[in-house]
Amino acid sequence: MLTLFPTMRIYADALCDIAYTALAGALLNRLWLGRVSICDRPLRISLIACSAILLVDLPLQFLLLSASMIGDTSWRDAWGAVLDVGATHSGRAVIMGFCFVPCLLLFSFLPTSLKRTKSVLIGIALEVGFIACRALHGHAASNGDFTFREGIQFLHLSAIATWGGGILVAGLITMPYLASIAELGDIVQFGKRLSETVTIALAVVILSGIYNSWEGLGGSLSPLPNSAWGRMLLLKLSFVLLALGHGVRVRFLLRTQDPWTQSRTSIMRKWVRAEALFILLVLVCSAWLANLPPADM
Amino acid sequence: MSEALTKSETAKARKKGWLPLLAGVRLSSFHGDVSEDAADPLFGATVTVPRLGWVLRGFYGRYYQAPPWASITGPLLSYANANNTGFTPLRGERDEEHEFGIQIPYRVWALEVDNFKTRINNFLDHSYIGESNVYIPITVDGALVRAWEASPRSPMVWRRGKFNLTHSNETAEQQSAITGGLICVQDCDDSFDCSPVDHDWRGTLNTGFTANLPMRTWFSSNVYNGSGFSNRTAGITDSNGALISPYQGDYLPAHTTFDVSARKRFGESLRLAVDVRSLAIDSTSERDAETSIKSSCKNNFMRSIHCNLGENMDQLKATFRSVVFIFSLMLTVVPSAFAHAHPKTMVPAPDSTGPAPSKISITFSEAVEPKFSSIKLTNIEGKPADPETSAPVPGDPATITLAAPSLPAGTYVVHWVDVSVDGHRLQGSYQFTVR
Numbered sequence: 001m002l003t004l005f006p007t008m009r010i011y012a013d014a015l016c017d018i019a020y021t022a023l024a025g026a027l028l029n030r031l032w033l034g035r036v037s038i039c040d041r042p043l044r045i046s047l048i049a050c051s052a053i054l055l056v057d058l059p060l061q062f063l064l065l066s067a068s069m070i071g072d073t074s075w076r077d078a079w080g081a082v083l084d085v086g087a088t089h090s091g092r093a094v095i096m097g098f099c100f101v102p103c104l105l106l107f108s109f110l111p112t113s114l115k116r117t118k119s120v121l122i123g124i125a126l127e128v129g130f131i132a133c134r135a136l137h138g139h140a141a142s143n144g145d146f147t148f149r150e151g152i153q154f155l156h157l158s159a160i161a162t163w164g165g166g167i168l169v170a171g172l173i174t175m176p177y178l179a180s181i182a183e184l185g186d187i188v189q190f191g192k193r194l195s196e197t198v199t200i201a202l203a204v205v206i207l208s209g210i211y212n213s214w215e216g217l218g219g220s221l222s223p224l225p226n227s228a229w230g231r232m233l234l235l236k237l238s239f240v241l242l243a244l245g246h247g248v249r250v251r252f253l254l255r256t257q258d259p260w261t262q263s264r265t266s267i268m269r270k271w272v273r274a275e276a277l278f279i280l281l282v283l284v285c286s287a288w289l290a291n292l293p294p295a296d297m
Numbered sequence: 298m299s300e301a302l303t304k305s306e307t308a309k310a311r312k313k314g315w316l317p318l319l320a321g322v323r324l325s326s327f328h329g330d331v332s333e334d335a336a337d338p339l340f341g342a343t344v345t346v347p348r349l350g351w352v353l354r355g356f357y358g359r360y361y362q363a364p365p366w367a368s369i370t371g372p373l374l375s376y377a378n379a380n381n382t383g384f385t386p387l388r389g390e391r392d393e394e395h396e397f398g399i400q401i402p403y404r405v406w407a408l409e410v411d412n413f414k415t416r417i418n419n420f421l422d423h424s425y426i427g428e429s430n431v432y433i434p435i436t437v438d439g440a441l442v443r444a445w446e447a448s449p450r451s452p453m454v455w456r457r458g459k460f461n462l463t464h465s466n467e468t469a470e471q472q473s474a475i476t477g478g479l480i481c482v483q484d485c486d487d488s489f490d491c492s493p494v495d496h497d498w499r500g501t502l503n504t505g506f507t508a509n510l511p512m513r514t515w516f517s518s519n520v521y522n523g524s525g526f527s528n529r530t531a532g533i534t535d536s537n538g539a540l541i542s543p544y545q546g547d548y549l550p551a552h553t554t555f556d557v558s559a560r561k562r563f564g565e566s567l568r569l570a571v572d573v574r575s576l577a578i579d580s581t582s583e584r585d586a587e588t589s590i591k592s593s594c595k596n597n598f599m600r601s602i603h604c605n606l607g608e609n610m611d612q613l614k615a616t617f618r619s620v621v622f623i624f625s626l627m628l629t630v631v632p633s634a635f636a637h638a639h640p641k642t643m644v645p646a647p648d649s650t651g652p653a654p655s656k657i658s659i660t661f662s663e664a665v666e667p668k669f670s671s672i673k674l675t676n677i678e679g680k681p682a683d684p685e686t687s688a689p690v691p692g693d694p695a696t697i698t699l700a701a702p703s704l705p706a707g708t709y710v711v712h713w714v715d716v717s718v719d720g721h722r723l724q725g726s727y728q729f730t731v732r
Contacts, residue, residue, distance in 0.1 A: 007555070069669045069716045071724070088666045090720035138719050142663045235573065242569075270512060274561070277514070281559075281571075293721070 005064060005072040006291070012061045014287035015053060018168075020130055021283060023050040023104065025165025027123045029174045030114045032166075032193035036186045039177045040114045046173060047108035047123070054130075055105060058098045065090060089145075090137050097133035100126050131157045138290050139216065149215060152208050159204035160286070162197060164279040167247070170194055171276030175269045187265055191254050198247065205240075216289075229292045236285035243278035246271045317343050319356075327363040330386035335361035356396040362421065363389045366434050366478070373431070377479065380427035387436055387477045391418045405452035415442040420471055424479050435480070438473030458508030461519075466500045500524045505556075513562040522553045638663045638695075638717035640725070647727035653704040654731075657687075661715050664694035669716035672699040677708045677728075704731045 026046045033039060066085040067078035085091040104126050107113050114120060132154055136145065140153035170190075178187045213233055217223050224230040250271050253264060319341035327333045339358030346353070364387035369377065377383060398411035420440035423432045444467035451460040475481070505519030558572040642660040645651060657672055667689035674683040687699040697715075709731065714724040 007553075065720045068720055068722055069666065071714070071722060084668050088668065088716075088720070089718040141718050144664070238571075274512060291721075 005067045009061075009064045009068065010287050010291050012057055012064055013290055014284045016057050016061060017283045017287055018280065019050040019053040019057065020127065020134070021161045021165040021279075022168050023047060023054075023165065024124070024127050024131075024161035025167070025169035026050070026173075027120055027127060028162060028166045028197065029169045029194075030120050031117065032170075032190050032197070033174070033186075034189070034193075036178075036190070037115075038181050039174050042173050042177060043169070044108060044114055046169060047113070048105070051101060051105035051108050054101045058094060058101060062091065062094045062098075065094060089141060093133055093137035093141070097130050097137070100130040100133070104130070127161070128158065131161060140212070149212075152211050155204055156208035156212055159201045159208060160282075162201035163205055164283060166194055166198055166201070167243070167272060168276045168279050171269075171273040175272050179265055179269050184262075184265065187268075188254070191250070191268060195247075195251050195254055199251070202244065202247070209240075229289065232285060232288050232292055236282055236289065239278050239281045239285060243275045243282060246275035246278065250275070316345075323360070325361045325363070325389075327361075327389055329364070329367050331364075331388055333361070333363075333389050335359075335389070335391065337361055350402050352400040352402075354396075354398045354400075356394070358394050360392040360394065361389055362392070364434070364436075364477075365421065369433065376429075376431070377426050377433070380429075382426060382479050382481055384433070385477050385480055387421075387434055388419050390421045390436065392416070393418075407450040409446075409448045409450060411446045413442075413444045413446075416440075417442065419476060422471070424475070426479065433479035435478035436476045437471045438476050440469060440471040442467065442469045444468070457510070458506055458516075460504070460506050462502075462504045464500070464502050515560045516558070518555070518557045520553065520555050638665050638715045638721070639723055640713065640715075641695075643711070643727065645729040647729065650730040650732060652732060654701055654729075656698050656700050657711055658690075658696060658698040659711075659713055659715075660693075660696040661717070662695070664718050665689075665697065666716040666718060666720075667694075667697070669714070669722070670697055671714050672697055673712045674699060674701065675710050675712065677710060679710070682709055706731050 023046075026043045029039070030043050062082065062085070063075070063078050066081045067073075067075070069085055069088070070077050070081050086095060104123070107119075107123050107126060110119070112119055113123060135150050135154035135157055138153070140147075140150045143149050174190070175187075178190060216229060216233070217227075224234060250268055253268055253271070258264075319339070321339050323335075323337040323339065325333075325335040325337070337359035339356070341354070341356040341358075343352060343354040345351070366387055368386065369384045374384060393416045395414045396411065398409065401408045401410075417440040418438070420437040422435050422437055424435045425432050444465060446463060446465040448461075448463040451462075453459060501524065502522045503519065505517060507517040508515070510516055556573065558570065560568065560570040562568050638661040640659050641662050642658075644656075644658045645654050657674060659672060661670075670687075670689075672687040673681070676682045682704065683699060683701055685700045685702070687697050690696040690698055697713075707730070708728055710726050710728050712724070712726045714722065716722045
């Protein structure tokens with residue numbers, strides 16, 4: 001009998017990563033849009049959808065965590081162990097993270113949630129709380145709580161949510177909307193804000209990623225091609241570089257002094273969307289990494 | 298080949314009339330230590346049932362397969378002779394293949410069912426020298442391979458992609474004596490009567506989705522579940538009560554693989570394809586670390602990335618392919634276990650012999666969850682040898698101990714389970730002996 005628990009764990013992790021990243025992206029996109037409010041409705045719908053996904057996915061993750069701890073015997077056994085799992089370190093981290101989800105869902109239903117900058121910042125604060133709990137769960141917790149490694153993991157997750165989420169929502173929701181309705185000037189302004197924030201986030205992603213990789217590889221590059229974790233890291237890195245390449249192209253496009261035309265808007269929209277697709281693959285790879293033994297073991 | 302021919306005919310059946318026929322002869326000539334000639338006919342027909350639209354197809358064909366090896370010489374032959382074996386020239390395999398299939402369309406869907414039967418004379422197989430892992434081809438007098446396959450065909454879904462699902466089942470049986478290749482020299486009992494081939498595939502299930510995405514992007518995913526290579530000689534003993542095969546496990550246990558691939562075209566001259574193959578999904582990986590290690594080949598984690606550049610960039614293409622080839626090699630065959638903390642110090646040590654220990658202690662590579670981590674002690678027969686329960690060491694979250702009463706002399710097995718703080722579980726066992 002083949003158990004699907006390990007596979008389901010990866011998919012549940014990936015779904016959670018994509019949902020909270022997109023949630024952060026929706027909030028950030030609203031900030032970057034400034035006074036332009038034409039995208040409020042799709043952004044709010046994406047906020048609600050992501051919160052709803054988290055509301056379903058986190059209990060599933062908890063049950064799968066329980067299954068993992070008892071040896072993936074059956075759903076019934078997993079359910080029977082949930083109280084004990086709630087007392088473990090990772091169980092507590094999932095529960096704490098889950099506490100933020102109803103708040104985020106409630107927030108996303110509020111009619112004023114995206115109307116004012118202050119209310120968007122409240123949403124971002126809730127998201128940061130969720131990410132902090134997420135950082136307590138996983139390989140970074142191996143050395144204990146409130147360690148430097150967990151701090152770096154928090155920075156890494158926050159930066160990925162900013163970069164990945166920002167691009168994901170911009171590429172799939174905001175840019176197509178703006179391109180069809182908004183003025184060219186608004187699109188350029190949005191693009192510049194996005195590009196500036198993402199550049200900083202990327203720097204943090206790369207630096208914290210190097211630290212995390214170094215820890216995961218046990219301080220040596222040799223496990224990189226010789227371990228499952230190292231190889232998955234290489235795959236993730238290749239997707240990051242592909243996404244980065246598209247980001248650089250967008251950045252150069254925005255810096256050119258030539259008059260902005262409709263065709264350039266179309267090119268930028270395509271590149272941002274392609275970058276968004278690569279970010280989805282990066283997030284799936286991250287979920288795999290979280291479920292593979294690090295190369296230092 | 299026959300399947301491809303008949304299915305291709307099926308697809309063309311409605312366009313080319315109600316009874317397309319296929320016929321031919323394949324001539325083969327082989328010259329080596331033995332000389333063989335073959336004239337193999339093949340015949341196929343496809344019939345479309347009027348009104349119903351059902352398509353029936355049949356195929357009959359013969360096939361000659363030349364021997365893969367001429368001879369063995371030198372140290373290998375000496376080693377074979379030292380193990381009461383020798384090598385006689387191989388003859389080619391001769392197959393007689395029958396196939397019958399039906400395609401039942403329903404609206405935009407279709408169900409395809411096929412049945413295959415192949416009778417083989419001089420069946421090409423392989424055997425090992427002595428108890429080594431040196432495999433040499435042999436031929437067996439006859440074999441019979443039977444299989445069936447069912448496959449619903451999906452239409453285009455949302456004008457974007459197609460689902461695929463295929464289930465197949467195969468059995469292979471062989472009979473009579475070894476007729477060529479690595480043969481026993483004296484006092485041999487190498488005849489057998491219609492026994493299952495020891496490495497036959499049983500059931501396989503293949504499912505996936507292929508999607509044409511916007512922006513000239515293509516994506517496909519595939520999940521494959523195979524029942525593996527069974528070992529039909531496991532547990533079978535000869536007249537002296539000795540196991541006939543030195544290896545008792547399955548050649549390839551049941552396993553599942555997951556492949557994804559994505560392609561994107563940039564302009565006319567640049568294509569990028571990323572194939573992620575056999576991302577390991579394994580039922581046993583978490584349950585038993587030892588099993589996972591032994592069967593690391595099934596837990597493969599092969600991935601490859603292909604970057605194809607356009608026709609006008611051949612040099613760059615070659616460079617990319619070289620890089621990709623090296624990268625693919627790097628990414629080949631990795632055991633995976635969804636687990637984390639592992640034993641670092643074990644007292645008593647694995648495979649050690651000494652006086653009875655007062656306690657058994659394992660220190661893991663990192664902190665473990667005490668409620669889900671344990672040590673159990675059994676004797677070599679698997680009966681519990683210690684009524685005590687294991688407990689964590691205060692102040693040392695990475696260590697678990699089990700108080701051991703005075704253990705009598707004998708061999709004991711320590712079974713350990715650990716769940717690290719990130720929720721990942723690993724388990725295993727080791728032995729020690731009390732003098």
